[in-house]
Amino acid sequence: MKIVTLSLRRIFNNRCHHIMLIVCYCWMGCDHDPKSRFTVVATTGFIGDAARNIVQDHAEVITLMGAGVDPHAYKATQRDVKYLLSADIIFYNGFHLEGKMADILHKLSKKKPVYAAGEAVAPAQQLVDPDFSIGIDPHIWFDVCLWKQVVRHMSNQLQAADPQAAAHYRKNTDRYLHELDELHQETLRAIQQIAHTQRVLITAHDAFGYFGRAYGMEVRGLQGISTVSECGLKDVTDLVKFIIQRNVKAIFLETSVPERPLQAVVEGCKKRGHQVAVGGYLYSDALGQAGTPEGSYCGMFRFNVQTIVNALK
Ligand SMILES: [Zn+2]
Numbered sequence: 101m102k103i104v105t106l107s108l109r110r111i112f113n114n115r116c117h118h119i120m121l122i123v124c125y126c127w128m129g130c131d132h133d134p135k136s137r138f139t140v141v142a143t144t145g146f147i148g149d150a151a152r153n154i155v156q157d158h159a160e161v162i163t164l165m166g167a168g169v170d171p172h173a174y175k176a177t178q179r180d181v182k183y184l185l186s187a188d189i190i191f192y193n194g195f196h197l198e199g200k201m202a203d204i205l206h207k208l209s210k211k212k213p214v215y216a217a218g219e220a221v222a223p224a225q226q227l228v229d230p231d232f233s234i235g236i237d238p239h240i241w242f243d244v245c246l247w248k249q250v251v252r253h254m255s256n257q258l259q260a261a262d263p264q265a266a267a268h269y270r271k272n273t274d275r276y277l278h279e280l281d282e283l284h285q286e287t288l289r290a291i292q293q294i295a296h297t298q299r300v301l302i303t304a305h306d307a308f309g310y311f312g313r314a315y316g317m318e319v320r321g322l323q324g325i326s327t328v329s330e331c332g333l334k335d336v337t338d339l340v341k342f343i344i345q346r347n348v349k350a351i352f353l354e355t356s357v358p359e360r361p362l363q364a365v366v367e368g369c370k371k372r373g374h375q376v377a378v379g380g381y382l383y384s385d386a387l388g389q390a391g392t393p394e395g396s397y398c399g400m401f402r403f404n405v406q407t408i409v410n411a412l413k
Contacts, residue, residue, distance in 0.1 A: 138262045141187035143198050144171050145387030146241045147217055147254075149397040151191060153276040154255045158265040162187070167389045170356045172327045175200045184208055189261045191254055194218030195226075195238035197385075199328065213261050220253035221246055227309045229325050237325050239385070242311035244284040244401070248277055283398050290405050291315045293413045301408060302343065302351040304362050307384035317408075322361055327385075331361050340368035343376050350379035350411035356386040379411025 138159040142148035148163030155161060164180045165171055171193070176184070184190060184204065192198050192205055194216025208214050218240060225246060227237040240246050255273040259266035291299065299317045301308050306321030322339055323331045343351070343365070351366070353359045362378075369376045382404045388394025394403045 138265070139186060139188050140258070141183050141190045143174075143192040143201065144385075145395075146247075146397055147191045147193060147250075149387065150217075150247070150251050150254055150276075151258070153397075154251065154258055154269050154273050155265070156268070156272050158268050159258075159262065165386060167386055167395070168356050169386050170327055171197050171385050172199060174198060176204055187212065189257065190214040191257075192216055193238055193240070195236045195240070196326075197238035199326070213257065215254070215257050217250040217254065220249040227313065229306070229309075237306070237309045239307045239310055239325075241397070242308055243314035244280050244287065245314065246310060247397070248280050248284075251276060251280065279398060283401055287315055287401070287405050290409050291317065293409050295413070297347075298349060298412045300346055300348050300412075302339070302348060302365075303382060303384065304352075304354045304357040304359070305384070307354065308382075322365060323357070327357055336361070336364050336368055339365050340372065343369055344372060344374045347374075348376060350377040352379045352382045352407070352411070354384040355381050355388070356384060377411065380407045382407060 138155075140151045140155060140159055140161045142151050142161065142163050144165050145163055145167070148161055152161045162183050164176070164183065165174055181204065185208075190205070190208060190212065192201070192214070195218045196202070198205070205214055218236075218238065221240055228235055229237050240250065251273060255269055259269050262269070300320070301312060301317045302320045302322075304321065305323035305327050306319070306325045308317075308319045308321070309325075311317065312319035320339065320342060322335055323329060342348075351362060353362055366376055366378060383394060383400045387396065387400050388403070393399035
C-alpha cells in the first residue's frame with residue numbers, strides 16, 4: 101500500500117494525469133486474477149482445445165502440455181501443480197495416457213471435479229491391446245465420432261460445474277459437434293483417394309489404431325501403444341519385412357516421438373532393395389504450435405489426413 105501511495109504522489113507531483121488514469125484503470129478495472137473466472141485445466145492440447153470450443157470466452161482454459169510434448173512420458177511441473185490446485189475443474193485423457201500424472205490426478209479428484217475423457221468411450225468401443233500394461237489404447241482422439249462423445253461428456257460436466265454459463269456451453273457445443281461431423285465426412289472422402297492396397301499407415305508408435313478402425317486403414321507402429329516401451333532390433337526387422345511384403349510406399353514420423361528408430365526402418369528397407377519414402381510428420385500425441393492451424397484439433401486432423409493421402413495415393 102505504501103508503494104501505491106508513493107507512486108500516486110509522484111504522479112500527482114509530476115502532473116502526469118494520463119499515466120495516473122492508466123494506473124487507476126488497471127487498479128480498479130483490469131482483471132488479472134485467474135481465480136476471478138471459472139478455470140478449466142486440461143492435460144493435453146486435444147482436451148484443452150475441446151474445452152475451449154465449449155466454453156469460448158466464458159471461462160479460462162489452461163492446457164498443461166504444449167506442442168511436441170509426449171504425454172506418455174510427461175511429469176507435472178511445479179507450475180502445473182499450481183494450475184491444477186487453482187482449477188475449478190480438471191479434464192485429462194485417461195486410459196493411462198498421462199501415466200506419470202496418475203497420482204496427482206487421483207489425489208485432486210478427492211478435492212474437486214476431475215474427469216477423464218475416456219469415461220465417454222463405452223467398453224465396446226475401446227481398443228484393447230494385450231501388450232500395453234493397462235490394456236486399453238488411449239489414443240481416442242483419432243476417431244472423430246469418439247471425440248464427439250468426449251466433447252459431449254465434457255460439455256455436460258462443464259454445464260454442471262458452471263451452471264450460470266450452461267446455456268452458452270450448450271450452444272457452443274452444438275455448433276462444434278456440427279463442425280466435427282463435417283471433419284468426419286471429409287476424412288472418409290479423403291481416404292477414398294488412396295488405393296485399397298496402399299491403405300497401410302506405418303508410424304513411429306501405435307497411436308493410430310482408432311484412426312485405422314474408423315477410416316479403414318491397416319495400422320502398424322514401430323513402438324507399442326506407449327512410447328515408454330522401447331523398440332528393439334527385432335521390431336525393426338519385422339517392420340522392414342512387412343513393408344517389403346506389402347509394397348508400402350511411405351511411412352510417417354511423429355512430431356512428439358524421436359525419429360531415429362523409424363529412420364533405421366527406412367535404411368533397413370533400402371539395404372534390401374526397397375525404397376520407402378518418409379511421408380512427412382504426423383501430429384500423433386500433441387497438437388501443433390498455438391496460433392497455427394495445426395494448433396487446433398480440427399486443423400491437426402486435416403493436416404494429418406492430407407499428409408497421409410499425399411504420400412500414399
Ligand atoms: Zn501415444
